Amino acid sequence: MLIVAATMLGLLCGSFANVLIARIPAGEGWAKGSSRCPQCRHDIAWYDNIPVFSWLWLRRRCRHCQEPIPGRYPLVEISVGVLFGLVAWQFGSSAVAWLLAFSALLTVALAAIDFEHHRLPDPLVFAMAGAVLVLLVTDAALTGDWAALARAGIGALALGGFYFVLWFAYPKGLGFGDVKLAVPVGAVLGYLGWGALAVGAIGGPLVGGLLALVASIRAGGVKGVRFAYGPAIIGAFWIAVLWGPAIATWYVDLAAGWAV
Known part of the structure; x- marks a missing residue:
């Protein structure tokens, strides 16, 4: 029910x-x-x-x-x-579930806006960041899992920093809105665990590459092709939220099998 x-x-x-x-x-x-x-x-x-x-x-x-x-x-x-x-x-029905539900509303809206207008409006990104801060602190206080909150901080810095470096190195290829979005995304994934954070971080460029391929095919070539990258961050986020730990475990087991 x-x-x-x-x-x-x-x-x-x-x-x-x-x-x-x-x-x-x-x-x-x-x-x-x-x-x-x-x-x-x-x-x-x-x-x-x-x-x-x-x-x-x-x-x-x-x-x-x-x-x-x-x-x-x-x-x-x-x-x-x-x-x-x-x-x-x-x-x-945990505090994390309420946060993720609110994130679903905002990320779907952000993805649709980015697809259509190639921008991620600050009011929606900041609303998500504010909700992440309040609800993750609330959940940590209720569960006593302050280590998860520390992971959230590391995730926010790591993913936000990663996209900041990409933006700084090639600002024409990435909007600063993507950098701002990566901060709350990284915080949520870090809170959920290292596996979710790793899958979300790696998944962004992979999903972005797929979107770039589709855009190139539709344009009949790669020259001058522009595509929205925000949906790649959002798509990887939801893959990591729902299946990140299972994907990370599968990859570690696979890598261990190769090593043997």
Whole structure:
């Protein structure tokens, strides 16, 4: 029941993520006003704003102007819902689970914005950093696991420092928003363990390389190709959160087998 409830809550939060994706890059306030069509600016009724279902019921078009509703809307809602369910499955209802659920909302929004606008807005990155600080300290206080909090600090410095060096060496190839995002990402992964931190650190460039390959194929060559790197950090983050320790253990066992 916890997983089902978390998934349903995630779908609703995914609808809110779409508000952030639409309004923050445009410089609009997200806390006030009802949802509205980006084309005709008509307010959207609550029954037309049910996650996924309304998109299907309206046949992917605005009720008022008949403009197509992009598939990004249900994709974001489903992504947040799935991540909420996976977090509940892996972490229950702990303080870390609440942090990861909030991170799911923000990271999905950040990935979508970076894909579309090639930037990671500070309000979302700083909101994630603030939540990481508060909830990790809270969890450490409740569990008495201060060593995990120390690992979080090391993870923040290590991953943030790694991307800072990359940005400093080649600022045209990496935005400073990626550096700022790496700090809370590294803190969470460090808190979860060395295995999660290692997988997240190594996974970022690997996922980034895959995104670069896809972008090059779509552009018909590598010259002048630009792609958003934030989703690579975010994708590696979630791989590490959900399966990092298992991947790290598998790799260590494999390496040990090779050594023998």
